[in-house]
Amino acid sequence: MLKRILAVMALAIVPLQAQAFCGFYVGKADSSLFNESSQVILARDGQRTTISMHNDYRGELTEFALVVPVPVVLRKEDVKVLDQKVFERLDSYTAPRLVEYHDEDPCSPRERVAMMSAIPAPTSVPRGSQDQRVRVEVFFTVGEYDIVILSAQESDALEAWLTQHGYNIPRGASAALRPYVRQDMKFFVARVNLKEHAKGGSRYLSPLQFGFTSDKFMLPMRLGMLNAKGPQDLIVYTLTRKGRVEASNYRTVKMPTGVDLPIYVRDPAVFRDFYKTMFARLAEEDRFRTVFTEYAWDSAWCDPCAAPPPRDEEIVAAGATWVADGTSTRRRGASVAVTRLHLRYTPDSFPEDLMLQETADRATFQARYVLRHPWTGNPYKCGAALGYFAQLGEREDQEARALARLTGWNLAEIRARLPRRSTPIPLPATP
Incomplete structure (x- = not known):
């Protein structure tokens, strides 16, 4: 089995303040990219990991690409474009929520309770390279991405290759890439075909998914600090067979839950402000060194539900292929534990990549807040x-x-x- 893990990277040319991703963008020409928010889905089954990335950007619609270190030369069948609705479903299903109760008539023993959720055509790519320290292994097209697989003997050679092909590289990229080059990892450049992307009418990049085998369950993070000023946020959804997922090299803490709050927090804007402020305070108090659990539950149900649970076909699409067969019929006894982790970090607070471990704990958890009318x-x-x-x-x-x-x-x-x-x-x- 490979002992190397995919180091997910998306490279950005301008070090703007960003919220979250485990990599950086590389932009072409002088385009200005803004990685505003990102989410990652990690499906883990034995030593098989499937990673799905969902990124946001703002800026001129000039050509840019994602650069991703991988442990092997991926085949076309290893790479897919995922429907962003899968992310939307997981987000709404696992999001922090409000639950509302109405006090019973004190003169009657019968209780009246009501619950609700409150938040409510590819460019030709040469097979050779002017610099023999970089080799183009293969190229193919998946969805809106034109993908080139590279191998490199030196990180500065990889940087030079990207520069020669019209990309501006952020400062520090060569040094950040060096450990992965030394591990003989490959790199694929997923160039975005803007004409195909424009047909979708969305400002989001289509989520990119790829799978590989490794004995490590981890998420690279340190590369993503090249293009951001200040702390970054990252939301990670994990899908596993046995139970809740937690960090093994950083402290994992559950968010405060079950707290009674004033009724006016029911206003969606107030609730968002409340949760963002609370999360920021908790992260700052521990100097951005903590991974927070916001949700842990079986994918098939919830109580109460902020949104309907994801369908089996959505869970399978996200990488949990052990759940259902080709007809989307759930296999007997199959289940998926969904964990939502949220972290805010800096280069100093998270000096290592995020190592994860699947536990046997199937106890349910929600970040939920109570309003009593x-x-x-x-x-x-x-x-x-x-x-x-x-x-x-x-x-x-x-x-x-x-x-x-x-x-x-x-x-x-x-x-x-x-x-x-x-x-x-x-x-x-x-x-």
Whole structure:
């Protein structure tokens, strides 16, 4: 078995502030690329790993490409273009969520509960190279990508090859590539055919998927720090047979969950602001050295669900081929554990690539936050109703304190957004 792992890289020409990927872009001419957000799906079965990459970009629609180190010369059948809807389904299915409950009538033992989710034609490529230290092994076209497989004896030769073919390389690229060249890894240049890409009408690149065999379960990250200022974010979805996935060389921590928050967090904009602020505080408190678990569940169900679970054919397309046969009928006893990991990192905080391990832990987990709607009935309906309203203000103050604690927001400003309540005055007893 190969003891080398795919080092996923997407190369970018300008070191703009970026959110997330385990590589960098290489841009052609003077185009300005912006890697705004990225997601990776890792399907792991034994020693077989299938990686799917989804990247965002902004900038002029001039020609650019992805450069990816791989352990072997990939065949055309090893590379696919994945429908981005698979990423969208996994994102919505595993996203942090709100769950809403309505307080029961304190005068009736029957409970009324309601739950909902709140967030709601290829260029000709020569087979030879002017520099004999770089060799073009093969080239083929998959979807909107014209792919060239390269081998290189020296990293500066690889950099020179890309430069000779019209690409501007970010500073530090040669040094970052050197460890992979020393491991005799190959490199494929997935040149984007912009005419084909434009037909899709999307600003997203079509997700690129490739599979390989290795005894290591890991995700290269250090290469992605060449094109970004400040911390980067990365969301990783893992699909495995046995259970939850965690980092083996960095601390893995579950996000706070099950916390009661004020009702006004129901506003989608407020909830997004809350979660982003909380995540940023947690990442900063540990100096960007932690991997956070946001979701861990079997792919077939959830409770509550922010979105319907992915269909078997979507899970198979993402690389979990052990789930179903060619007719999309789930194999008896087959299951997929879905883990969503979220990390924010810097070159200093994550000096090593992310090593992963599959655990046997199948306990479910969601980053979920609770909103409790007060009962709005007659406070004098019964004695229990009076007691309920007397304690409601205290509960809402605790919710406000929880929101302030998680976000650092001003408690007085949070309290100012709470509903104004007055404790009912008990009626005198009837003689």
